[in-house]
Amino acid sequence: RNIAPGKTWLVTTRCLDRVFALTPGPMVNELFAFLLAYSAAEHGVGLHGYVVQSNHAHFVLTDHLGVLPDMFRTLNSLLARGLNAARGRTGSVLERNNVDMKEIHGLDAIVTALVYVAANPVAAGCVAHGREWPGLRSQAKAMGRDGVLVWRPPWLFFHGQSGTYRGVLPVSAQLTMELPPGVTELERGRFIHEVERQLGEREAAIRAKFAANGRGFLGAAACRSQDPNRSATTPEPHGPGTGPSPVMASDSVMLAEAIAQLLGFRAAYREARLRWADGHHDVTFPHGTWC
Numbered sequence: 001r002n003i004a005p006g007k008t009w010l011v012t013t014r015c016l017d018r019v020f021a022l023t024p025g026p027m028v029n030e031l032f033a034f035l036l037a038y039s040a041a042e043h044g045v046g047l048h049g050y051v052v053q054s055n056h057a058h059f060v061l062t063d064h065l066g067v068l069p070d071m072f073r074t075l076n077s078l079l080a081r082g083l084n085a086a087r088g089r090t091g092s093v094l095e096r097n098n099v100d101m102k103e104i105h106g107l108d109a110i111v112t113a114l115v116y117v118a119a120n121p122v123a124a125g126c127v128a129h130g131r132e133w134p135g136l137r138s139q140a141k142a143m144g145r146d147g148v149l150v151w152r153p154p155w156l157f158f159h160g161q162s163g164t165y166r167g168v169l170p171v172s173a174q175l176t177m178e179l180p181p182g183v184t185e186l187e188r189g190r191f192i193h194e195v196e197r198q199l200g201e202r203e204a205a206i207r208a209k210f211a212a213n214g215r216g217f218l219g220a221a222a223c224r225s226q227d228p229n230r231s232a233t234t235p236e237p238h239g240p241g242t243g244p245s246p247v248m249a250s251d252s253v254m255l256a257e258a259i260a261q262l263l264g265f266r267a268a269y270r271e272a273r274l275r276w277a278d279g280h281h282d283v284t285f286p287h288g289t290w291c
Contacts, residue, residue: 002286006063008181011061012059023223025134030153040061041174042074045062048178051117058120076094118199121135125215130203142177143180151171265286268285268286
């Protein structure tokens, strides 16, 4: 991937073995909100939208400094430690090698990504309306505003029964939602209206499809009561040709240009890597190479 500063991404991260480790509830919600706010601020990442499902999470964000892998390493590591501490476990929680990252090109594509993320609890058959989702789910109207102060969970990384905090995390962090690149404060209202309009249409279309197929929704209460030790059993495609496109774009021309740039980056990276392997350690890797 070309991890260059200023890129906007749609990122999906998944729980190990598709376990429902992120089943919504007060503990998971307050932990994830704090760590997301801290990790994004610590690494200069601007959040535009997010949703935390029971066994995966989606984010729309802009990597201002070109350090997105660092942000997710921080988030994933602290999340695993926090959940394990709360549940008396050890080991990984999120898949290290199953993170999907799509480059987003163009404002229309950003709107599409935001709608996809916000409608995810409906598309997954969890709730009939996204606003009913009991887990973390951002709202479009939060973009471009001051954000929310979230506190470090009082139980996080305590030392035994002494109550002495033994970490280095701040007492609180600001969970702030930025307007995407290219959207000014004057355009904020129109942009948010468009996101909410398309979201309403998307959720209505999903409900109509479910009704036509005789399907219902689990409901918020059932989602909250999911066993965090259980794994999803629905089939998930694997193998060559089944993965999603690495790029989202507003139109076919922009998409073709973005894919060409990505293929050019990968070709330059392969050539540089081969030269490095041959002992030419003064080789220059292409801009955006992540070390």
